């Protein structure tokens with residue numbers, strides 16, 4: 001396809017996407033990343049320098065964005081402030097990056113007629129009751145609950161408006177919760193794994209009944225590439241791998257897989273406004289584009305992820321203490 005710009009390519013999903021592109025395409029990649037606390041340059045270690053270039057820059061800066069997008073063939077936009085808890089403490093960077101940043105990218109791809117894919121989340125749909133037989137579909141109305149999900153919802157609306165008003169060649173995907181290598185230790189699964197490695201009891205928000213629909217990051221990324229290559233312009237695709245599980249069961253599974261007592265965790269304050277359940281119906285993606293997840297067994301994917309964190313302590317150790325200090329302030 002030529003040159004793909006991957007915004008947020010030094011973060012969790014973006015860096016795994018860069019690896020996916022290098023393995024499965026002939027594309028050259030420009031990573032545009034502001035290198036915030038969530039980025040890790042070593043996530044790009046070992047990639048071929050002649051195909052991957054890192055540009056440090058803020059997507060809220062229109063000039064930087066224009067210079068990078070000009071001459072590219074595709075932009076895949078992962079960059080975001082991505083952590084719900086942070087958005088409750090200080091929503092301001094979420095507005096700048098997720099809304100203003102997306103606006104700048106849309107203006108640049110419009111100006112230079114570049115194909116654009118927008119990465120979003122199922123959290124834009126709000127939450128479901130535990131016993132609701134329905135799952136989220138592309139037609140589900142938007143009902144975001146947190147500053148994070150509201151900023152992502154707003155960015156999705158911008159993309160749709162730019163398609164309709166300016167004929168920008170864009171697609172959108174909304175994915176469920178990802179897990180896998182290179183995820184920041186502030187996030188639920190890596191936080192618990194690294195706590196157990198450190199001999200600290202995992203922390204469960206509230207009663208732990210909240211259900212998430214887990215997908216391995218490599219499955220998310222194979223779906224994104226399928227949409228970039230074969231998706232219909234203007235369409236939205238939901239990405240999910242039928243991985244519903246409540247948070248308490250995930251913690252117990254981590255403890256078991258790590259050889260610890262599965263009851264050795266503590267309950268802490270719940271997140272304000274904590275969404276109860278997310279669940280994705282990915283029929284459209286599967287039938288239209290023939291996509292299927294490779295990680296069909298969550299326990300196996302989780303065991304592989306635990307193994308990665310055990311073998312890559314140098315990757316996560318530098319951010320662990322500061323992350324726990326932040327949580328200590330809210331009693332979580």
Ligand SMILES: NC(=O)c1ccc[n+]([C@@H]2O[C@H](COP(=O)([O-])OP(=O)(O)OC[C@H]3O[C@@H](n4cnc5c(N)ncnc54)[C@H](O)[C@@H]3O)[C@@H](O)[C@H]2O)c1
Nearest residue numbers: 008010011012013034035036038039058059079080082178
């Ligand atoms: N993690 C999940 O479970 C999940 C699920 C569905 C969708 N998503 C979406 O996927 C995308 C990637 O999520 P992630 O978990 O990899 O996030 P992450 O926090 O690990 O990485 C975000 C990256 O974006 C960069 N960034 C932040 N602000 C920037 C700015 N102003 N300019 C340039 N770069 C900036 C950061 O430095 C970081 O490298 C986000 O859009 C998120 O909303 C995530």
